[in-house]
Amino acid sequence: MYIYLLFLYTKTTQYILIGIxxxxxxxxxxxxxxIYFILAYKRKxxxxxxxxxxxxxxxxxxxxxxxxxxxxxxxxxxxKELHDNIGQLLNSTKLLIGxxxxxLESSPETLNIAEETVGKAIQEIRSLxxxxxxxxxxxxxxLENLQAEIIRINAAxxxxxxxxxxxxxxxxADKQIILFRIVQETLQNAIKHARANxxxxxxxxxxxxxxxxxxxxxxxxxxxxxxxxGILNIKHRAGLLGGEAVWNTEPQEGTTxxxxxxxxxxxxxx
Amino acid sequence: MPPDIWIEIFAFLLCLIQxxxxxxSILKWFLPFLLLTNIVEWGNYFKWYNYHxxxxxxxxxxxxxxxxxxxxxxxxxxxxxSGRNNVFYCCLFxxxxxxxNILFIQGFLYFDSYSYLVGCLVMVYFSYLYFVEKIKSVExxxxxxxxxxxxxxxxxxxxxxxxxxxxxxxxFLSINDFESFLPVFHFFSAILNAILYLCxxxxxxxxxxxxxxx
Numbered sequence: 443m444y445i446y447l448l449f450l451y452t453k454t455t456q457y458i459l460i461g462i463x464x465x466x467x468x469x470x471x472x473x474x475x476x477i478y479f480i481l482a483y484k485r486k487x488x489x490x491x492x493x494x495x496x497x498x499x500x501x502x503x504x505x506x507x508x509x510x511x512x513x514x515x516x517x518x519x520x521x522k523e524l525h526d527n528i529g530q531l532l533n534s535t536k537l538l539i540g541x542x543x544x545x546l547e548s549s550p551e552t553l554n555i556a557e558e559t560v561g562k563a564i565q566e567i568r569s570l571x572x573x574x575x576x577x578x579x580x581x582x583x584x585l586e587n588l589q590a591e592i593i594r595i596n597a598a599x600x601x602x603x604x605x606x607x608x609x610x611x612x613x614x615a616d617k618q619i620i621l622f623r624i625v626q627e628t629l630q631n632a633i634k635h636a637r638a639n640x641x642x643x644x645x646x647x648x649x650x651x652x653x654x655x656x657x658x659x660x661x662x663x664x665x666x667x668x669x670x671x672g673i674l675n676i677k678h679r680a681g682l683l684g685g686e687a688v689w690n691t692e693p694q695e696g697t698t699x700x701x702x703x704x705x706x707x708x709x710x711x712x
Numbered sequence: 713m714p715p716d717i718w719i720e721i722f723a724f725l726l727c728l729i730q731x732x733x734x735x736x737s738i739l740k741w742f743l744p745f746l747l748l749t750n751i752v753e754w755g756n757y758f759k760w761y762n763y764h765x766x767x768x769x770x771x772x773x774x775x776x777x778x779x780x781x782x783x784x785x786x787x788x789x790x791x792x793x794s795g796r797n798n799v800f801y802c803c804l805f806x807x808x809x810x811x812x813n814i815l816f817i818q819g820f821l822y823f824d825s826y827s828y829l830v831g832c833l834v835m836v837y838f839s840y841l842y843f844v845e846k847i848k849s850v851e852x853x854x855x856x857x858x859x860x861x862x863x864x865x866x867x868x869x870x871x872x873x874x875x876x877x878x879x880x881x882x883x884f885l886s887i888n889d890f891e892s893f894l895p896v897f898h899f900f901s902a903i904l905n906a907i908l909y910l911c912x913x914x915x916x917x918x919x920x921x922x923x924x925x926x
Contacts, residue, residue, distance in 0.1 A: 455892045462880055466900050469872040470907075477865055480843050481856065488852045 506682050510620065521574035529567045536560045569594040573626075584611050584618045588625060588643065601633060607645035611652070617683060621654070621703070624679050624687070628656045628699050631672050636660025636697055647705070651685075654701040663691040676701075714898065716905040717753050723909040724750050730916040737919050738788050739859055742912065745781050748774070768823040775824075776810045779803065779831040782867060786838045789860050791849075795841050802834045825881045832878065835871040839864035859915035866911025873904040 451459065539557045543549040573591055585607060592603045611618075625643065632638040638660030646653045673689070676699070680687040685703035724746040727734070734740050752774045754760070761767040783803035790796050806827070813827040814820045842864045846855050855861045877900055884893035 451892050455889060458880065458883075459892070459896050462876060462896055463900070465876045466873045466904075469876060470869055473865075473868050473872055476843075477868070480847060483847060484855055487847070491850070491852055 503682060506678055510623075510679070510682070514619065517574040521571040524567050524574070525571040529564060529571065532560055532564045532567060536564065565597075566594075569597075584621055585645070587618070587622050591622075591626065591629070592643075595629065595633070601639055601641065603629070603641045603643065605643045605645075609647055611645075620679050620683060621701075624676050624701055625654060625656065627672050627676050627679075628701075631663075632656070632658035632660055632697065635670075636663065638696065650704060652703045652705045654703075655698060656701075657696065657698045659696045662693045662695055663689065663697050664693075713757060715902045717750075717757060719902075719906050719909045720746065720750050720753055723913050726913045726916060730919070734916055734919045737859070738785060739916065739919050741781070741784070742916075745778075746912075748777070764821055766821050769821050772810065772814060772820060772824050772827075775828055775831060776807055779806045779834065782835060782838060782863075785860070785863065786842065790841060790845055792845060795845060798841065799838060802837065806831050806834055823881075825878050829875060829878055832871040832875040835867045836875070839868040857918050859919045862911045862915040862918065866908040866915075869911075870904045870908035873900060877901065877904075 536557060539553060539560060543553060543557065546553075569590070573587070573594065585605075588605055592605055595601050595603055629641060632641050636658050638658035641656060641658045644655040644657070646655070676687045680701055680703065683703045685701065688700045688702070689697060690700070691697040724743075727742050727746050731740070731743055734742070752770055755770065756767055759767060761770045763769060780803050783799050783806075787796050787799045787803075790799065809830045810824060810827045813824045818824045818826060842860055846861070877897060880893065881897075884890045
């Protein structure tokens, strides 16, 4: 409706008014373009950041996987060394004690105790060697491995560890080992740092999750201990399985570690 | 009533309706600000403020308040200290410009277009500061869902357009042909006001129920 008014003005005024209108329209278009470019740039930037994060996560997982593989190799080597060298040396010692016992009319009590102690040491070395051997682990499932570990620790008579679970687990071998190492590390923390003498391990299947709870009656864990390497290892390992580990602790009231792993990634079976 | 005033009434009513949602954020100050804007615009239309046959003086008071209000929003929202300092000094500069203009150049009863042009440029600079900060920011958020994005878009469009309009304001007055300029002025003023208050209204919908609006 304003356009017809233009014809009433002088040429100069007409040009100026058209110039003003064109200028404003140009500024609005320029403003729209600037905003479009800002949004496009920001979207591209966000996409790039997201890709970087995914790459970083994948790299960390690969790094952790190779660290674990190296660790398993080292443990296998240690297991072999324990079995083949120290185990053989202890066997020879036991044999020599037996020979000495037979050559004596009545063997002294100390020698009998020494023979018994060496026998126990051989058993310990064997079971320790077994639990560190990756090939041995691959032959059994997590529950059997845990049971064997518990028997080994309980045999010393200082600790009482109880395992309860519902159903059976069918996990991929490498994931079984990771879970086993997590529980092993947790038990080691409870025994070494929390000075516990009773530990309950509970394995429960919930929809979508496998939850392993390790509860001890130790002295609890302080903030400093929470930053320890063992705890970080457990967190990293749980993270590798797409899960998490949570600590619940009070001074002098023990510690409960809950490890939750999504079972859709683990081929879980009741 | 001209469409500008209807748009301003709409923005004020929307702010009132959304007040429960925005009351925890800095946008709550839009309620008194939009009320003041409406009072000034209505008064201008109904000639409530006529003094010496003019009501221009009310804009010489309201416009610096308006510029400082937007400055306050940016001051509270920008994260960089240098950005906030720039906003503070720019607001101070606008106030000094108005004071000098009122006292020594265009006077109190005359519309202080020179100071207004300075204010327009400063408002465009504020939206530039916000966009630059968002581009540099490492946080991954959809900026179109942040209230200050829409306020900045509105201010960028409104004050860019106003800068051109008011650049010629003085010219048409000086050649005693302001009547020729009025239709173009009213037409684009309505469009620019519609853009600004629509953007401000959108910002109310994207206000999170927390103090920060960045």
